Amino acid sequence: MEVDIVIDTITDCLIDTRTGEEVETEYRMRETPIRPKDYRGWKFNWSITEKNGYDIYELFLKDDDTVQGRISVKVGGGVADVDIVETAPHNYSRLGRYEGVGAHLFAIACQVSFDAGYDGFVTFTSKSSLVEYYKKKLNAGVFRGRRMYIDEEAAQILLDKYMRK
DSSP: OOBOOOOOOOOSSEEETTTOOEEOEEEEEOOSOOOGGGSTTSSSOHHHHHHTTOEEEEEEETTOOOEEEEEEEEEETTEEEEEEEEEOGGGOSTTOSEESHHHHHHHHHHHHHHHTTSTTOEEEEBOGGGHHHHHHHHOOEEEETTEEEEOHHHHHHHHHHHOOO
């Protein structure tokens, strides 16, 4: 799958676009299989990535069960590979409710990589028109073509922003 998410801003967490306030977040790996009603209105069919062996991680506001975004990650071979990244429909575009979701989702993938002992290394395939964009916004590198990576240094930048302990 090609990654096609806009990284609106690298924030210090999520920002409520109505109030300008920073909101606390948490994320969880889905424990139950995703169903069509769970991604109704979203751009992607999330059951396909799950069937292909990817785990789905969901981003939430602290103490709120509304999904703000999802990322699918498969760990193995020294990397955390990302298949799909998507902000929730209510966060699409500049009119979205929360800013910073896209980069936060990549930070989750970096954390999954670190937790697996892979130093934050993440790979993904970019939509062709977004390669330069991800190089700039995420400090991502290019293997070849549209195949991209986030290395340990770039991962640490994202983790420092989004994964406060």
